[in-house]
Amino acid sequence: MITLTQLIQSLVTGVGVGLIYGLVGIGFCVIYNASGIVNFAQGVFVMLGGMICHAILSKFGMPMLLAALLSIPIVAISGILIEVLVVRPMWNRGAALFAIILATLATQIMIERITILTLGDQPRSFPEFTLGGPLKIGDIAIGYQYFWIMGCGALMVGLLWLFFTRTTMGRALRACSQNRESAALLGIPVSRMLMVSFALSAALGAVAGILVTPTQFTAYNVGTPFGVNGFIAAIIGGFGNAAGALAGGILLGILQALAIVIFGAGFKNVAALTVLLLVLFIFPSGIFAGLKGKSH
Amino acid sequence: MSASALLEVRDLSAHYGRVHALKPTSLLVNEGEIVTILGPNGAGKTTLLRAMLRLTPSTGQVFFKGKDITGLSTHRRAEEGIIMVQEGRGLFGQMSVRENLTLGAYTQPSGTMSMDDRLDKVFALFPRLKERINQIAGSLSGGEQQMVAVGRALMAEPKLLILDEPSLGLAPRVATEIIETLGALNRKGLGILLVEQKAPLALKLAKRVYVLSLGRIAAELPATDIKSHHDLAQYYLH
Ligand SMILES: Nc1ncnc2c1ncn2[C@@H]1O[C@H](COP(=O)(O)OP(=O)(O)O)[C@@H](O)[C@H]1O
Ligand SMILES: [Mg+2]
Numbered sequence: 001m002i003t004l005t006q007l008i009q010s011l012v013t014g015v016g017v018g019l020i021y022g023l024v025g026i027g028f029c030v031i032y033n034a035s036g037i038v039n040f041a042q043g044v045f046v047m048l049g050g051m052i053c054h055a056i057l058s059k060f061g062m063p064m065l066l067a068a069l070l071s072i073p074i075v076a077i078s079g080i081l082i083e084v085l086v087v088r089p090m091w092n093r094g095a096a097l098f099a100i101i102l103a104t105l106a107t108q109i110m111i112e113r114i115t116i117l118t119l120g121d122q123p124r125s126f127p128e129f130t131l132g133g134p135l136k137i138g139d140i141a142i143g144y145q146y147f148w149i150m151g152c153g154a155l156m157v158g159l160l161w162l163f164f165t166r167t168t169m170g171r172a173l174r175a176c177s178q179n180r181e182s183a184a185l186l187g188i189p190v191s192r193m194l195m196v197s198f199a200l201s202a203a204l205g206a207v208a209g210i211l212v213t214p215t216q217f218t219a220y221n222v223g224t225p226f227g228v229n230g231f232i233a234a235i236i237g238g239f240g241n242a243a244g245a246l247a248g249g250i251l252l253g254i255l256q257a258l259a260i261v262i263f264g265a266g267f268k269n270v271a272a273l274t275v276l277l278l279v280l281f282i283f284p285s286g287i288f289a290g291l292k293g294k295s296h
Numbered sequence: 297m298s299a300s301a302l303l304e305v306r307d308l309s310a311h312y313g314r315v316h317a318l319k320p321t322s323l324l325v326n327e328g329e330i331v332t333i334l335g336p337n338g339a340g341k342t343t344l345l346r347a348m349l350r351l352t353p354s355t356g357q358v359f360f361k362g363k364d365i366t367g368l369s370t371h372r373r374a375e376e377g378i379i380m381v382q383e384g385r386g387l388f389g390q391m392s393v394r395e396n397l398t399l400g401a402y403t404q405p406s407g408t409m410s411m412d413d414r415l416d417k418v419f420a421l422f423p424r425l426k427e428r429i430n431q432i433a434g435s436l437s438g439g440e441q442q443m444v445a446v447g448r449a450l451m452a453e454p455k456l457l458i459l460d461e462p463s464l465g466l467a468p469r470v471a472t473e474i475i476e477t478l479g480a481l482n483r484k485g486l487g488i489l490l491v492e493q494k495a496p497l498a499l500k501l502a503k504r505v506y507v508l509s510l511g512r513i514a515a516e517l518p519a520t521d522i523k524s525h526h527d528l529a530q531y532y533l534h
Binding site: 168181 | 379402403
């Protein structure tokens, strides 16, 4: 049976990992809202965040913060490249959405191969942001990195909120998600907004990848599990609802952490997929879909 | 092209699949003029406007202030000063009135006038919006939504304002209020292209009327020639 200590530990780690899923899930929403495209290359940004940050750390011996701040824009540029090289040519020719979505999946595979060729196939990690730890309260022990994840995750959510509500570009992105034609009629360059959404999603993925790598490892193929869990988080949240994706991610993270202590590590993904199926049975449009008040 | 031409459309034509919804159509709006397009449901009015703004693919040419803008995308046409209020209003339904209006000024450089001053200009026309400023646009009444739509378009400081059936679904009193506001704007020099299905309201304002029927312009008349619905009946019955 689960002890109180285990319960508290899995709650904290679950919230931490869940925030990571939430960031990936928000990344899905940002692109989906701007275009209707589900970007299956989303997990790749998490992988690239960890891998590029590791490469910078090991090649140039930079301080962690600097390496992180350098990796994020590099990954954001990779997002822009996907939009410019893969999505836009298809979009401009009026390709069906599902074809574009499939192309993003192909892109994920390609980027994974390129990563193997350039950085190798060996898993790697880098140290927690703050050495020492874990933090001990009685029997409860929690790695410092989880506090970094929670702090930075909350910071990202706050910055995103400010971006979407207080800046012209953020408002324009939301406008595109509600009515692309009206947005264009007001002079908002809708196709450039699609590029912005890819850059933003990629940056979010990179932050997630950098934060989570010290708690486990990164390798060319970690994108898929993070992509899948982020996707589930977004579905739980009612696809397109960023706040819902965040809540969905945290819920998913907690349930996975509990499943691990109760049933064993092998049940992590079983838990995730069970949650997904249950949610889809009971709330076909996501638990938090109603909160967004969809107009159509 | 005359020196005072604001918008000139030449042989604009659009298809939906095999349906030729807009046969080659030409029309002109002069500077400071208010022009009305009348026509029954399904005549192709919305298609014509969508083609003009490049929301729907079309052939033909569009000139604005003497410049060929045929190659420009929708948002670049807005930057040129052509702002359209779509049929059904096209509000950002989950955003507040303030956010809707603020987005209207997207093309406007921030240095020239403060956002509050821009908003005040809209409130002067539609005082009711001031009380509703923080409400979610989708929760407003139909008339208030249309005021937001027109107000949002005005935030862009248009050179030509295009409206697709702004009175649709509104109580007569509210529709009249909006049409009268358009008249006041036109008297200050704003070029307006107004599409309506119902003649009486639109005819109060317009000097010149195009009648659209079955995807083509069936008549171009001075508004004074149309004294009643009766004179239009021939175009509406087909
Ligand atoms: N998206 C569409 N697909 C197919 N046919 C359309 C579409 N939109 C309009 N039509 C058809 O084109 C014709 C003109 O429609 P529309 O321009 O909306 O007329 P109006 O605005 O004058 O009522 C109608 O016969 C209508 O059924
Ligand atoms: Mg119409």
